[in-house]
Every structure is written in structure tokens, then in C-alpha cells.
Amino acid sequence: MLVRCIECVARFRRDAIDFAELPPRCPHCTGILKSDTVSFGEPIPPDVLEGCFEEAERADCMIVAGTSATVYPAAQFPVSVHQRGGDLVEVNPYESEITQLCRHTLQGPAGEILPLLVERVRRRA
Ligand SMILES: [Zn+2]
Numbered sequence: 001m002l003v004r005c006i007e008c009v010a011r012f013r014r015d016a017i018d019f020a021e022l023p024p025r026c027p028h029c030t031g032i033l034k035s036d037t038v039s040f041g042e043p044i045p046p047d048v049l050e051g052c053f054e055e056a057e058r059a060d061c062m063i064v065a066g067t068s069a070t071v072y073p074a075a076q077f078p079v080s081v082h083q084r085g086g087d088l089v090e091v092n093p094y095e096s097e098i099t100q101l102c103r104h105t106l107q108g109p110a111g112e113i114l115p116l117l118v119e120r121v122r123r124r125a
Contacts, residue, residue, distance in 0.1 A: 002014065002035075003017055003033040003034060003036055004045065006031055006032050007029050008026060009046065010026060010028050012027070014035075044074065053077075056076075056080050056081060059086055060084075060086045061088075062089070063114075063117075064090050065110040065113075066091065066111075068097065082098075089102060089104045089105075091110050092106075092110070
């Protein structure tokens with residue numbers, strides 16, 4: 001598990017950080033460290049966002065799981081794949097903004113559907 005500096009975006013192994021003083025501070029810039037996850041309302045870290053744009057531009061198929069697909073910039077990724085002729089597979093309990101663009105829709109919670117999908121793919125491999 002990693003922690004990330006909210007100032008310089010440096011990442012560190014959680015077990016390499018001293019939590020004796022709170023909040024934990026970045027060894028590089030003294031910025032506050034938090035878990036390397038994206039909380040609701042928090043922007044996607046710039047390096048991760050750049051990687052997402054690159055992968056979305058190369059993808060010919062994308063699984064879109066457990067999202068309303070309405071929050072930009074992430075909502076643009078499946079639209080971009082679809083516009084270039086790629087296929088979208090949606091895993092969601094309800095219709096979303098991109099359901100009409102999807103080649104396949106697997107209706108249900110991602111936590112239940114994705115393990116079943118992985119199992120089916122493994123059996124075919
Ligand atoms: Zn830092």
C-alpha cells in the first residue's frame with residue numbers, strides 16, 4: 001500500500017513512513033501524506049490522469065465498471081474509445097450516460113459481476 005504527498009505527488013510505501021507524528025509529512029517537501037487513492041471530490045493525480053489519457057487513446061476495448069460516467073475528465077475515456085471505433089463493456093446496476101454507447105452491458109454490482117467475468121475469461125484462455 002502506498003501513500004502520496006498532496007503537494008509534490010511523491011509516493012512512498014506505507015511501512016516506510018513514520019506515523020508517530022500526525023499528519024504524516026513528505027520526506028521530500030514536508031507536504032501532508034495521504035493514502036494513494038482518489039477520494040470523492042479530489043482531483044485525479046496528474047501523473048495518473050496522463051497515463052489514463054494515453055491508455056484510453058490506445059485502447060480498442062474498455063470495461064467501464066461501477067460508475068455513472070458523468071464526472072469529467074474520466075467520463076471522456078470511454079467516449080474517446082467509442083469514437084475511435086473501440087468496444088465498451090459496461091458493468092453497472094443501472095443505466096448510465098454511456099449505456100447506449102456500449103457493445104455489452106452486464107447489469108449488476110461491479111463487485112459481483114467482475115469476478116464472474118474474470119472466471120469466464122480464464123476458462124476461455
Ligand atoms: Zn512532497
